[in-house]
């Protein structure tokens with residue numbers, strides 16, 4: 351069992367694969383933002399600071415009402431916000447944030463920046479449209495202006511306070527947007543990798559198919575160039591062949607713009623122009639033979655490059671864990687985001703199972719690492735056998751797995767989790783020497799509760815799994831998010 355998600359663990363702390371720490375996002379690359387922020391806070395005159403604090407203290411609740419009232423009117427926001435959450439958590443936290451933003455000293459910049467970064471990452475995970483956030487900021491500034499005008503004794507002070515408040519809100523927004531963009535870019539890259547992975551699901555078969563299509567083109571060329579009347583060049587061009595079309599429409603989309611894809615395009619274009627230029631002049635068998643040899647050399651080069659490209663994506667990074675062949679955990683955010691959107695659009699609920707093998711260390715210690723590997727493969731096969739084709743199975747860490755069950759009720763999710771627990775407990779792994787080793791697993795279940803952040807449903811499943819461990823292992827525990835137990839569930843709880 352790896353440490354709970356609230357604790358951090360680095361790869362360096364462990365020799366074999368355990369739950370890897372999330373890849374850290376790069377630090378802010380523009381120190382000018384922090385300097386500017388400090389300078390602005392330093393420059394706020396004491397009189398203005400006091401005025402802004404009064405405006406927020408007196409007008410804060412109305413300001414928060416206005417901000418969220420406006421937000422909730424946008425139908426897109428209903429996906430991210432609900433009335434209770436706004437009343438209980440978001441309004442008070444908006445007021446606190448505003449008070450801190452407008453009253454901090456220059457030494458508070460790092461903390462403010464960290465908050466904005468956090469909010470930016472959360473917004474990105476949730477997928478909040480940026481225009482909703484900027485509109486909120488505009489409303490906030492309008493209300494601040496009104497409050498300032500009302501309380502400031504003079505026009506001059508009001509103007510100064512408005513300029514300060516605007517600058518501070520803008521810079522906070524900038525810091526948040528930077529974090530938002532970085533998160534979205536990183537997620538976009540993984541989504542892209544997943545698309546590639548889905549596109550070329552069966553890499554081995556696709557590679558052989560494309561090699562065969564290239565050969566078909568070569569044979570057609572051979573046939574044409576060894577005949578007495580080869581006909582026009584155009585139909586013989588590689589770009590017109592089935593391989594050429596595949597490469598243009600799917601290969602390029604799958605492999606992306608790399609040195610290899612560029613090289614393939616270059617060679618193919620050169621081959622086609624050679625064919626067009628030389629075929630009409632190749633009136634003798636010898637000339638056509640020479641042309642054929644040149645074109646086949648080009649095809650050989652393309653074949654090697656395409657093989658290399660397929661091999662390049664055939665490794666673990668393409669999406670599957672090398673040992674268990676289950677999905678790599680880096681695609682988990684992509685899948686969870688998609689399931690959250692599906693639930694928002696169709697009402698179909700999904701669930702996450704966090705499954706951790708019990709006392710796995712003792713298998714390695716007693717029977718060796720190979721026996722441990724065999725047990726992991728065995729469990730992965732049981733997971734495949736005992737879930738539906740529409741479910742997603744991830745190797746999450748060393749001896750931890752995550753199952754994402756789409757379109758399930760809480761009862762379905764519990765039944766599937768119980769089925770998995772039972773399958774593992776009743777199917778010992780048989781080692782190379784014939785020894786039969788019993789295995790058990792602790793499983794945490796969480797059904798998505800409508801919260802837009804996928805980290806939350808994962809953390810809930812994780813917490814339930816820890817409860818299953820604490821409760822004695824070999825059991826299923828449900829995180830109900832505080833909901834009353836459906837009939838029959840309590841019996842499963844740890």
Ligand SMILES: Nc1nc2c(ncn2[C@@H]2O[C@H](COP(=O)(O)OP(=O)(O)OP(=O)(O)O)[C@@H](O)[C@H]2O)c(=O)[nH]1
Pocket residue numbers: 351352366367368673706707708709710711712714718719720721722723726747748749819823
């Ligand atoms: N053979 C093998 N072992 C692994 C792999 N990844 C992680 N492990 C081992 O899994 C074990 C996990 O041990 P712990 O985290 O202490 O948990 P545990 O022994 O399963 O105990 P509980 O989870 O508390 O029931 C460690 O011994 C790791 O070395 C792997 O890929 N292959």
